[in-house]
Amino acid sequence: MKKIQNFFSGFLIIFSLFFVFHSAEAGFFDWFFRFFGKNEANVKKEEIVLPKYYRLGVSSVGSGTVIINVNEGKINCGNECRKIFPEKSLVELTAKPNDNYIFKSWSGCDYTPNEKCKIEMNKNVTITANFAKKENVVNSQQQSGSHSSKIISSSVSQKSSSKSSLVSSKTNNSKLSNSLSSAASSKAPSSRSSSSSSIFSAELMEDVFLMDDDGTLIDSDNKLIDKKIVEKFYTLHPQKTYYDFLSVFPSFEPGFQGAFHSIVKNDVKGIGGPQITSSYLSDSNKLIGVNFLGFGFTSPRIKTEDDVKNNLHYLVHETGHQWLAYIGKEEGFSTATHYTNWTDTGFIRDGQQWSDVMGGSPWKDNGDGTVSEIITNKQGFSKLSLYLMGLASQTEVPDLRIVVPENPQDQSPFNVHVRGEPKTISISDIVSRYGTRIPSYQTSQKDFKMAYILLSKKSNPPTMSQIDAINYVAKYFPSEWNFVTYGKSTINSR
Incomplete structure (x- = not known):
């Protein structure tokens, strides 16, 4: 009996200490039921905390x-x-x-x-x-004999005579000019200008042209008149009808934001684009599209060869608009010109995450009802884009995923972590709606030619740095295009 009393006395002492210890954090019954697993109603489920x-x-x-x-x-x-x-x-x-x-x-x-x-x-x-x-900016031309000089905000003057070589030019300190000699010698530059009235004649890379506004190419709002520019080019160069693309780079800030692509001719079916089987040009002219670039390649911030190379994706994007991205608005994966932010256009190349240069983002399904956007600065063409361009077969195109947010208010490009699940669209679904691409992958055109036109105002000739920059575009863009198309397409291959 005494042993039983001692046992209960010890148990009460231990129980009292245990209760005092826990009473600071919870009431007795809370502790009691939690200890014996009976207070399930008060047990909160673990919430998923998403990184922000x-x-x-x-x-x-x-x-x-x-x-x-x-x-x-x-x-x-x-x-x-x-x-x-x-x-x-x-x-x-x-x-x-x-x-x-x-x-x-x-x-x-x-x-x-x-x-x-x-x-x-x-x-x-x-x-x-x-x-x-700036106010009181000096912007004048002084002419003496066959020479002229241009002074802009007391910057280094740009001098030109009847012939001026980019290779030997010392008129500015641009790294572009200093490093162009090897490019010029390897590409056999020619001296030409697209206007006899131009006060600037320079050594140009092959496929690069200078063109002055004759009063009909730029409107009063400083906007480019695309059709007039194209017609002017062929008036000056009637034998250059073999170009598939013209890319126009204004030497001034144009009156439009960004860049745009103009389809001149398109007979490709099954890609959702407009059918334009004849153009305002002659039947023998091969031109299918024109890229109008903004101030991105010719602004003063472009100072080095690497600056030009780092901007080439803009020209890739505009050229891609010849075929992309006109399908998918009804299905929710495009705006009829670009892939939407909710479209998973991600792909892996050389072990790294890429996204499509025409829009969209890589998205990860977290398996818990949430999806996360994967951030990447590498842009190229996805398999779907390559198919629409005639550079990949249907069998190469994986299923396309589109994120569907659980909350309609999440339909914003500012959400990188949302609750929702992807829906899937197959290439068969796309072909069923838009038809098979014609011409097919086997017979589509894959080799193209592009002219690079530096457009300037007659009273405001291009600087040496601007000509250098367009020369570098002509030098590097063909290899960039070949790379993003996985070697399946060429531009100006010789």
């Missing part, structure tokens, strides 16, 4: 660009761009005004010391750099 990412939107007003400084290097935003950063990332931006402009102010920054902008990414942010035109 925020999107930075950058734009500019006036003539200038914005550079985003990140650990991996610098990102050139041009007039507008969007990037994604993890929560609490510290981001620094730098405003770079173009010639004849000055930086004025920032909108949306946490801290703005002059041309620098610093922000902490705790929400989706939109930043605007405001540029204003």
Whole structure:
């Protein structure tokens, strides 16, 4: 009996200590039921906490660009761009005004010391750099004999005579000019200008042309008149009807944002694009499309060979619009010109994540009812795009996934982690709706020729740096195009 009493006494002492220890955190009954597993109603299910990412939107007003400084290097935003950063990332931006402009102010920054902008990414942010035109800018031409000089904001003068060589030019300190000699010698440049009235004649790479506005190519709003430009080119070069594409680069900031592609001729079926079987040009002319590039390749911020190479994806994108992305609006994977942000256009190449240059994003199904956008800066053509371009067969195209957010309010490009699941569309579904591509992969055209036209105003000739830049586009774009098409297509192959 005594042993039983001792046992109960010991048990009560231990139980009392245990109760006192836990009473600071919970009531007795809460502890009791939790201890014996009876308080299931108060047990919360574990919630999934998603990592947070925020999107930075950058734009500019006036003539200038914005550079985003990140650990991996610098990102050139041009007039507008969007990037994604993890929560609490510290981001620094730098405003770079173009010639004849000055930086004025920032909108949306946490801290703005002059041309620098610093922000902490705790929400989706939109930043605007405001540029204003300089007053009392010197912009004149002085003519003496056969020479002329152009002075812009007291910058280095650009001199030209009846013949001026890019290779030997010492008129500016551009790294482009200093390193062009090997390119010029290897490509056998010719001296030509697309207008006898041009005051600038230079050594040009093959397929590069200079063209002055004759008063009919640019309207009062500084916008390019595309059809007139094309007709003018063939008036000056009636024998150059073998080009499939013309790419026009204005030496001035045009009155439109970004770039655009104009389809001149298209007889391809099954890709959703407009059927244009005849053009305003002669039947013997092979031209099918024209790319009009903005100020991206000829602005003062393009200073090095690498600057040109890093911008080539813009020309890839515009050229791709000859075939892309006109299908899929009804199915929700395109806007009838670009793939939507919710379309999974990701693919793996050489062990790295890529996305389609025509839009969309790589998306990951997390297996828990959520999807996450995979961030990448590598852009090329997906298998679907290659099929539509006539560079891949149907059997090479995997199923296409489209993210369907659970909450309709999540239909925003600023969401990189959402609840929802992907739906799948097969190439068979696409062919059933739009028809088989004709001509097929086996018989489609795969080799093209492109002319590069530097368009300038008669009173404002191009600088040596601008001509250098277009020469480098002509040098590097063919290999870039061949790479993003997996070697299945060529431009200016000789």
